[in-house]
Amino acid sequence: MITVDSLTRRYAGFTAVDNVSFTAQPGRVTGFLGPNGAGKSTTMRVMVGLTAPTSGSATIDGVRFADLPNPGLEVGVLLDASAQHAGRTGREILTIAADTMGLPRKRVDEMLELVSLTPSESRRRVRNYSLGMRQRLGIGTALLGDPRVLILDEPANGLDPAGIRWMRDLLRGYANQGGTVLLSSHLLHEIEVIADDLVVIGNGKIVASGTKEELLAAAGTLARASSPRDLAHALEQAGVPSTLAGDGSVRTDADPARVGAVALAAGIALTELRSAEGAGLEDMFLALTAETQREGVAA
Numbered sequence: 001m002i003t004v005d006s007l008t009r010r011y012a013g014f015t016a017v018d019n020v021s022f023t024a025q026p027g028r029v030t031g032f033l034g035p036n037g038a039g040k041s042t043t044m045r046v047m048v049g050l051t052a053p054t055s056g057s058a059t060i061d062g063v064r065f066a067d068l069p070n071p072g073l074e075v076g077v078l079l080d081a082s083a084q085h086a087g088r089t090g091r092e093i094l095t096i097a098a099d100t101m102g103l104p105r106k107r108v109d110e111m112l113e114l115v116s117l118t119p120s121e122s123r124r125r126v127r128n129y130s131l132g133m134r135q136r137l138g139i140g141t142a143l144l145g146d147p148r149v150l151i152l153d154e155p156a157n158g159l160d161p162a163g164i165r166w167m168r169d170l171l172r173g174y175a176n177q178g179g180t181v182l183l184s185s186h187l188l189h190e191i192e193v194i195a196d197d198l199v200v201i202g203n204g205k206i207v208a209s210g211t212k213e214e215l216l217a218a219a220g221t222l223a224r225a226s227s228p229r230d231l232a233h234a235l236e237q238a239g240v241p242s243t244l245a246g247d248g249s250v251r252t253d254a255d256p257a258r259v260g261a262v263a264l265a266a267g268i269a270l271t272e273l274r275s276a277e278g279a280g281l282e283d284m285f286l287a288l289t290a291e292t293q294r295e296g297v298a299a
């Protein structure tokens with residue numbers, strides 16, 4: 001289990017991570033979600049001892065990463081797939097890591113096969129790898145020591161849709177066997193398909209956490225009609241409060257059957273009617289993203 005407890009990291013008056021606490025449990029994939037600059041990488045760097053916390057702690061089964069005798073056998077880490085030595089081949093990188101951890105060389109071939117790098121690809125220098133190949137190699141390096149905890153920063157970056165599905169299946173299988181997976185992303189939908197639990201961070205603070213089901217729980221009803229204003233008006237007349245969302249949909253806490261009945265009675269043809277599953281989380285995430293968006297980019 002990964003435990004982050006009241007973790008704060010300041011840089012010259014700027015608080016990158018502000019009193020953050022959460023856990024990542026064994027047998028679960030925990031998604032660490034937040035817009036660019038939210039503090040995900042900083043939190044993960046503290047977890048693996050690359051950045052010192054200003055206060056608070058991050059531990060793996062109660063032990064700080066720096067105090068683990070042979071960390072690679074306990075925690076698999078992928079923080080930046082492009083940080084691998086560009087002049088070495090994929091096979092060399094895995095071989096050096098295996099030797100450092102005291103693992104048999106056959107583990108290298110097993111990992112190459114697991115991450116689907118072919119023998120000829122494994123003999124190519126990493127500078128000639130695509131980002132997706134680097135991510136695969138990075139995941140192979142993280143899994144080399146058969147650790148029970150995986151910490152992956154944006155591992156889906158650069159993977160194509162087939163690669164993302166491959167990674168999802170790999171991480172699912174790993175968690176199903178009791179492993180603890182923490183992976184970060186700045187994309188809600190990417191993490192939604194992989195994670196069991198979600199921790200959402202914005203401006204250095206945790207803004208939501210819980211199981212995916214809890215966070216995506218039905219948030220009322222979403223309806224669309226050719227004139228959303230007419231629909232909102234009809235709902236208001238019927239005593240059903242609603243809001244007009246920026247995307248032209250009408251949101252309400254009433255259930256879909258009630259909204260359908262009101263629309264029918266008012267002679268309004270609906271073009272969409274469903275429970276607004278996930279809309280709450282998506283709205284919150286978009287608001288967070290907009291808040292942290294740099295000027296100019298937002299426009």
Ligand SMILES: Nc1ncnc2c1ncn2[C@@H]1O[C@H](COP(=O)(O)OP(=O)(O)OP(=O)(O)O)[C@@H](O)[C@H]1O
Nearest residue numbers: 011015016034035036037038039040041042043186
């Ligand atoms: N060494 C440092 N010195 C000063 N500021 C830093 C340093 N490292 C990170 N920061 C700042 O801390 C904030 C959080 O950065 P961090 O890299 O943790 O965010 P992130 O959530 O991983 O973002 P991204 O999705 O863009 O990788 C940012 O504003 C960043 O500029």
